[in-house]
């Protein structure tokens with residue numbers, strides 16, 4: 483079985499604070515052609531694991547385009563076809579969860595590393611800020627704060643609300 487990508491969100495955020503030019507290279511993982519707009523791994527990971535899932539989410543309330551909604555698990559989803567990149571949600575989020583990188587509109591899949599492609603995976607890992615992304619044979623491990631984003635990507639982050 484192919485190795486998985488492990489992204490350490492704490493190290494990544496620290497690297498981004500120290501050098502604002504750094505971020506995760508844009509990468510997507512869409513094994514199906516039924517994609518709902520191109521979204522980066524960074525956006526998917528941030529909404530799933532870093533976002534505090536506010537009950538009365540101000541980001542949803544402020545959005546002038548009704549582009550944000552919660553899925554059945556309370557995870558924010560951004561509809562790329564509606565989002566007008568005003569960044570009001572970035573400004574209002576009290577926890578600084580969102581990043582302006584989310585709102586660059588790419589319609590061209592060639593601008594993303596394709597994580598369904600093994601060669602692109604190697605290039606992606608090399609292009610990431612040092613020490614933030616590794617390849618691993620490990621699986622999801624909640625005691626170690628490692629969670630599965632999809633079958634190819636593991637995320638290490640410290641969830642605000644832990645599972646019971």
Ligand code: SF4
Pocket residue numbers: 544545546547548549550560564565566567568569570571572585
């Ligand atoms: S950037 Fe997009 S999702 Fe955020 S408030 Fe503006 S339209 Fe809504």
Ligand code: SF4
Pocket residue numbers: 533534535536539540541542558574575576577578579580
């Ligand atoms: S306001 Fe920020 S922390 Fe709260 S739900 Fe929206 S993105 Fe998540």
